[in-house]
Amino acid sequence: MRKSLLSLAIASLMLSGCSLIPEYLQPASPVAQAYPQGPAYGPNESAQVAEAEQGWRQFFHDPALQQLIQTALVNNRDLRVAALNLDAYAAQYRIQRSELFxxxxxxxxxxxxxxxxxxxxxxxxxxxxxxxxxxxxxxxxxDLFGRVRSLSEEALQTYFSSEQARRSTQLSLVANVANAYLTLTADQELLRLTQETLKTYEDSLKLTQRSNDVGVASALDLSQARTSVESARVALAQYQRLVAQDRNNLALLLGTSVPDDLVANKPLADDLLEELPAGLPSELLQRRPDILQAEFLLKAANANIGAARAAFFxxxxxxxxxxxxxxxxxxxxxxxxxxxxxxxxxxxPIFNAGELKASLDYSKIQKDIRVAQYEKSIQTAFQEVSDGLAARQTYNQQLQAQRDFVTANQDYYRLAERRYRTGIDSNLTFLDAQRSLFSAQQALITDRLAQLTSEVNLYKALGGGWVENTGQKTADPATPGQFSE
Structure with a gap:
């Protein structure tokens, strides 16, 4: 018996290097080597690649927003599920790896x-x-033909893909919290603007009512003034509802209640976010966790082909x-x-009615599917970054034009009010100036929100930063219990 066991052990060691897994070749990138250029994208500047990865704390300057993001990273249930899924895939890998012994x-x-x-x-x-x-x-x-090792390699690559899925969930969470915070801040600003405008409309209505009482203003003027007041009340109810819903959405993302001191009424500042550099090379898209996840799944499918081939032996x-x-x-x-x-x-195996051949064909088809999914993830990322770069440049131009438009409307409103009070112009011109100013101020806040949101989305599209990842490490799946919070 000892000689038999020794012979089998020697044979196993001699064939331990046998593997039927095809050589992995990374598919070529299906996008251009640089982002689009033109007036919509601004000047073509070269990005300075730093030595360390830029974190979300460096991108989001607002201390309140930083604290909200940190709270979400601790309490958000989707991120917790992603971390537990990572633990689960690590356990599955250890189960499969145990078959080698x-x-x-x-x-x-x-x-x-x-x-x-x-x-x-x-x-x-x-x-x-x-x-x-x-x-x-x-x-x-x-495992003379590497079937078990191929399955172990597939489980390992699937685990690596789950780590990228967790990173993707975390990146989306950071961006979603930032966008929810910005939306709440903008809606609170719109609510304050509406309250101030409603007071102005009510004062104008009282003035028009007194003018109507003495026969200076017509019933039509009074009706038009009342229409402006009611329109502002409609907007007031709308923004009250939006602010409440924004808080509820932010609470869901945080996984806990929203601290009142962190979402106090304040305007959208200009220095909330770090400015992203232009001219980013498309190779940086390889940092995106969804692209890395797709590539690890491709490697898992490639390893599965080795297991399907070994089944013939x-x-x-x-x-x-x-x-x-x-x-x-x-x-x-x-x-x-x-x-x-x-x-x-x-x-x-002698006769199995083509089952093994069909299994091998299925494994190859699955690999082809993973290749297409990997290429599609790169194309999607390239589009998102290109859209973000275009949005940044054009929003800057749009915001400046909108600020000039608000200034012009403020001048129009002051002149119309002066001429109305001195009896030169009718109430119709004054009401038109009020509505135009209110609409322009609303549009400025909305455009500012859209511009900030586009910057957050660009940050997300770049994989959480804009520099090379020089030292990212993946935890060892053979060590249990290191991912759960």
Whole structure:
């Protein structure tokens, strides 16, 4: 038995390097080597690649927003599920990897049996016993053609993809919290603007009411002034609702209640976010976790082809044990009671109605699907970054034009109010100036929100930053319990 075990062990070691996994070749990038250029994208400047990765704390300057993001990273349930999924895939990898090693077990059995006389060969009732204690392995597959190692490699690459899925969830969470905070801030600013405008409209209505009482203003003027007031009240209810819903959305992302001191009424500042450099090379898209996730899944599919190929070859498994057996428990470990059992088995596929060939074809098709998904993730990322660069440049131009438009409307409103109060112009011109100013101020806040949101989305599109990742490490999946919070 010792010679047989030694021979099998030597054969297994000699063939341990055998692998039927195809050589992995990274698919070529299906996008251009640089982002689009033109008036919509601004000047073509070269990005300065730093030595360290830019974190979200450096991008988001607002201390309140930083604290909200930190709270979400601790309490958000989607991120918690992603971390637990990572633990689950690590456990699955350890399960699959364990198949590379024999499972040694110690077993003990004991049987006492009474046979009645009419069933006994001697015609008398007999009582017998049998006891055994063994140590051995059961159905251990000698991985001569790399089937088990291919499955282990597939599980490892799937684990790596789940790590990128967790990163993608975290990146989306940071961006979503930032956008929710910006939206709440903008809606609160719009609510304040509406409250101030409503007060102005009500004052104008009172003035028009007094003018109507003395016969200076017509009933039409009074009706038009009342229309402006009611329109502002409609907008007031709308923004009150939006502010409440914005807080609820932010609370869901945080995973806890929203601290009032962190979302106090304040305008959208100009220095909330770090400015992103232009002219970013498309290779930086390889930092995006969704692209890395797609590539790891492609590698997993590639490894699965090796397992499907190995299924065409014989499978050798080994069952063996050694121990002691005796009819009496007291003699179980005495001399002469030793026993052993050795049972190697080999299974050679001969006819399976094309099942193995179909399995191999399926594995190859799955790899082709993963290639297409990987390429699509790169194309999507390239589009998102290009859209973000275009949005940044054009929003800057639009915001400046909108600020000039608000200034012009403020001048129009002051002149119209002066001419109305001195009786030069009718109430219609004054009301038109009020509405134009209110609309322009609303549009300025909305455009500012859109501009900031586009910057956050560009930050997300770049994979959480805009510099090369020089030292990212992935945790060892063979170490349990290191991902759960």
């Amino acid at each position: 024999p499972k040694v077990s110690a077993d003990g059995t004991g049987v006492r049996q009474r046979v009645p006389g009419d069933l006994s060969q001697t015609g008398k009732a007999t009582t017998s016993g049998q006891y055994s204690a063994t140590l051995g392995v059961s159905a251990y597959e000698l 014989p499978t050798i498994s080994l069952t063996a044990n050694a121990g002691s057996s005796s009819a009496d428990l007291s003699n179980l470990f005495k001399g002469g009671s030793g026993s052993w059992y050795f049972s190697p088995t080999i299974s050679i």
